[in-house]
Amino acid sequence: MKTTRIILLTLLLPVMCFAQSGTVGDGGSGQQQDPQLSVFSPFGHLTTSKMAKTASPAPFVCPLFLYYQNGSSASYAYYTEDVPTSDWATKITIPTAASACTVWTVRIDFELLNASVTSKDTIRIFVREAFAPYADVYNTWFLARAGQNQGHYEIDPPVVPPFNLRPIMSITQSRHDFLIGYRIVGDSMHDAKFRFTSPSLNTTVPRSFKFATRTSLIPASNVVGFSVDQVFETRICCDLPVPVELSTFSAMVESDAVHLLWRTETETNNFNFEVQRARSPEGPWDSRSFLPGHGTTTIPQDYSFRDPFTLSDFAPGEAPVYWYRLIQRDYDGTINDFAPIQVHVADIAQSGFALSDAFPNPLSLSVHDHASVRYRVAQDANVRISVHDMLGRELAVLVDQFHPAGVFENAWYPDRDNRTLISGQYFIRMQAGAFNTVKKLSIVR
Numbered sequence: 001m002k003t004t005r006i007i008l009l010t011l012l013l014p015v016m017c018f019a020q021s022g023t024v025g026d027g028g029s030g031q032q033q034d035p036q037l038s039v040f041s042p043f044g045h046l047t048t049s050k051m052a053k054t055a056s057p058a059p060f061v062c063p064l065f066l067y068y069q070n071g072s073s074a075s076y077a078y079y080t081e082d083v084p085t086s087d088w089a090t091k092i093t094i095p096t097a098a099s100a101c102t103v104w105t106v107r108i109d110f111e112l113l114n115a116s117v118t119s120k121d122t123i124r125i126f127v128r129e130a131f132a133p134y135a136d137v138y139n140t141w142f143l144a145r146a147g148q149n150q151g152h153y154e155i156d157p158p159v160v161p162p163f164n165l166r167p168i169m170s171i172t173q174s175r176h177d178f179l180i181g182y183r184i185v186g187d188s189m190h191d192a193k194f195r196f197t198s199p200s201l202n203t204t205v206p207r208s209f210k211f212a213t214r215t216s217l218i219p220a221s222n223v224v225g226f227s228v229d230q231v232f233e234t235r236i237c238c239d240l241p242v243p244v245e246l247s248t249f250s251a252m253v254e255s256d257a258v259h260l261l262w263r264t265e266t267e268t269n270n271f272n273f274e275v276q277r278a279r280s281p282e283g284p285w286d287s288r289s290f291l292p293g294h295g296t297t298t299i300p301q302d303y304s305f306r307d308p309f310t311l312s313d314f315a316p317g318e319a320p321v322y323w324y325r326l327i328q329r330d331y332d333g334t335i336n337d338f339a340p341i342q343v344h345v346a347d348i349a350q351s352g353f354a355l356s357d358a359f360p361n362p363l364s365l366s367v368h369d370h371a372s373v374r375y376r377v378a379q380d381a382n383v384r385i386s387v388h389d390m391l392g393r394e395l396a397v398l399v400d401q402f403h404p405a406g407v408f409e410n411a412w413y414p415d416r417d418n419r420t421l422i423s424g425q426y427f428i429r430m431q432a433g434a435f436n437t438v439k440k441l442s443i444v445r
Helices: 044-048 220-224
Strands: 006-010 017-020 064-069 075-082 088-093 100-113 122-129 136-143 147-154 177-185 191-198 208-213 216-219 233-239 245-253 257-278 286-297 301-308 321-330 335-337 341-344 371-377 381-388 394-403 406-412 424-432 435-444
Touching: 075 220, 088 233, 100 122, 100 177, 122 147, 191 220, 208 220, 216 220, 245 321, 245 341, 245 394, 286 301, 341 371, 341 406, 371 381, 371 424, 381 406, 394 406, 394 424
Parallel strands: none
Antiparallel strands: 006 075, 017 064, 064 233, 075 191, 088 177, 088 208, 100 147, 100 191, 100 233, 122 136, 122 177, 208 216, 245 257, 245 406, 257 286, 257 301, 257 321, 321 335, 321 341, 371 406, 381 394, 381 424, 424 435
16 A cells, blocks of 8 residues: 655745747746747747756747646645556546647656666656546656756657647547646655645636556545645647638739739748749640748738739630639648639720629539629729628628739639628629729629
8 A cells, every 4th residue: 555645834836827938938837938938839948848758849839839737826745655656637628629638748746765866766647538448548668866856847749740640649529638747657766755836716617637557547635634636737739720811813914024912911831832824714725923821820821923924825726814822731632622703904094983793693602602893994003892781781801002003803702701690682892983883793692
């Protein structure tokens, strides 16, 4: 039977924090920021940690950074066990929006008693599923030292983007709770004294546990004898399924070129865009250029490409019409294509302002996800194009900015802008200086 000894001391502990951060900071833990920290990493202090497995961490991109710490109470409580000890773990909950996570650091706190400096006791740090039979997800080992063992143990160091995440935990709707913990293995003559906070902040839903057996666990409070939380921290980086979200894709005709403009609101592992051109929406498609992406970012990014043309680009008798589309590639080779837009290459100098009928019309939302809106600007002007319902209420603004003379095309995604639309008649309005016109669009669900 394991021997136990309990000591209660009065101290002040930091507040429990479950925070998100993408920049250097204390993660809400109350810890002071190291002035030597790189702006790329909240873990710069690990470069001087004797317990770190690696040297200086490389810069990283972390779409979702989680910091979890038990604690905030008026006291510490100590619980002593013979070595090898039980498995002690803290339950963490990952947002289901994440697709995969890695554990960068784990902070542990125990004292190894009756051990000499030559002892070779081992700390086994593990990640397990938080439901029976509590299968192991990940294990790693460190050497324990005689006396106090406190600090951040680096589990999976950051690496250079874009390959900045080596997943340890795969997240699903039914699998987003995990147990992260450790045990001490070694000479049975040694004792390990674990530190807890008291009282626990998680008495209703326990967060700290002891494995009574390999397949069953009990709350730490039941073991120690009163309300406690394990002194434990973990820093986790998660990959969010943030798509390359294309918010606009438009074209304007210049005197000798088609100028393409597009914007992304978010990007994840975006390697590049390929611009393709065809004479019909069915192809064949001709590659015109490649533009590098911005990797992973939640900051809007603007792209521009100018595709020159000459009279030789048009066969006799063919309409001066081109179709353009974007092909987006991830770093892992995944390819996504976006809906093409139609560009009329014509002499616009003698043409006035015009708004063409939206296409397709009627727009069947069971088949199509957007309507293309093409318009002509005869001279430099501020142009505003908006969508309205039968009562005149504005539902969306497709464009509201200065335009040089040219032919442009944009798109309206009804379900993206307003998910409550019903079948019926809608209106697309164009305003450019004194010019004002409206086109009707039918939507069928």
